[in-house]
Amino acid sequence: MRRWVAPTASGPVSASVVVPGSKSATARALVLAALADGPSTLSGVLDARDPRLMQDALTSLGVSIAPAGPGVVTVTPPDRFVPADIDCGLAGTVMRFVPPIAALAEGRSRFTGDAAASARPVRPLLDALRQAGVSVDGNALPFDVLGAGSVPGGVVELDASASSQFLSALLLAGARFDGGLTIRHRGAPIPSLPYVGMTVGMLRDRGVRIDTPEADTWVVHPGSIAAQDEAIEPDLMNASAFLCAALVTGGRIETAWPERTLQAADGVLAALEAFGATIDRSPGRVTVTGRVRGADIDLAEVAELTCVLAAVACLADGPSRLRGVGHIRGHETDRLAALASELSALGADVRETDDGLAITPGPLRGATFRTYADHRMAHAAAVVGLGVPGVELDDVDCTTKTMPDFPGLWAAMLGA
DSSP: OOEOOOOOOOSSOEEEEEOOOHHHHHHHHHHHHHHSSSSSEEESSSOHHHHHHHHHHHHHHTTTTEEETTTTEEEOSSSSOOOOOEEOOHHHHHHHSHHHTTTTTTEEEEEEGGGGGGGSOOOOOOHHHHHHTEEEEOOSSSSSEEESOOOEEEEEEEOOOHHHHHHHHHHHHEEEEEEEEOEEOOOSSSSOOOHHHHHHHHHHHHOEEOOOOSTTTTOOOOOOOOOOOOOOOOHHHHHHHHHHHHHTTTTTEEEEEOOOOOOOHHHHHHHHHHTTEEEETTTTHHHHHHHOOOOOOEEEEGGHHHHHHHHHHSSSSSSSSESSGGGGSSSSSOOHHHHHHHHHTTEEEEOOOSEEEEEEOOOOOOOEOTTTOOOOHHHHHHHHHSSSSOEEEEGGGGGGGGGGTTHHHHHHHHTT
16 A cells, blocks of 8 residues: 555646546456457557456456557457456456356356455346356355356346446356346346446447347347457546546646547536536547536436546535435445545535435645545545645555556646
């Protein structure tokens, strides 16, 4: 754990920022390449802790992943998957996307992770796998998947209201199940639906037939997953932390912004606009200027923005309300409780609601900001630190989950 004092901006920040590849797209591309009918070459692969854990997990199951240049790997699926011990770390994508692949191996695969990972929800996925014919021991980390070499598939009911990753995990592997998979969501609305759209889009790009005959029902037809070379686009959720710097300092931040994307690009920009951003789009780029103001906004589809926007709201000209994000209590940490505790300790009035946060700015002061091993909490501390001297993170290394050198990129943005 490395402490880090978030730098304070001396004036409006103006910079062009380059962020690494998307964690979400990298995870899905690696899984699909591992399940494909031949080798795939992936470029722009994010080099951070979560993708490395995913690569290690897939390699241990028999997949060949060979470096082919900076940020480039060639993924070759095995003739058959083999059972393995899987370290999930604190990566939701590993603990959720990999068990359906382990079910295709013949033998017992053991899933473990960081101490905090046992609190992250996974039982709805494991129950759905049981319905599909998979033997699973346990309902939280650690748990075992007892693969039989194949999965019958069929119809499963799933409550994905705690995480859209439960649904994505089943969608990614469903075509490799003997009878395909029909998934019926039963529960409160699914959060972060654009990530499900990303999953479905990437599958369809690889020739997988997916039908949606009615609301909350997905039918994945059995068949092969075509091998496909792919360039991973920049991570727009990571980019949002840097774009927030324009708001809180009255500056100007520019970054790459793909013209066609399966990420929630429009949702990110709309959320920033609600907090006072002016968005200027040009081919392949976006520029954010403006001054922060309070906002009342539903972030259900872009819940990953909650931490940085809570920090922005503490520097606004009036109260804010963040809604639709009750499910992030089950992320890397209980993000709502963590934000309420740490931002209130800096002097803001931040209170939990049933589905989010109510934030009233106040005179802010520097203090130690606990990150709870959560990269998004660290991003929030960096954002509020732009306007408040003396905000010290207790662990900046948690940012390696999605960015190999977040402090370096942040300092470069400030001209340091």
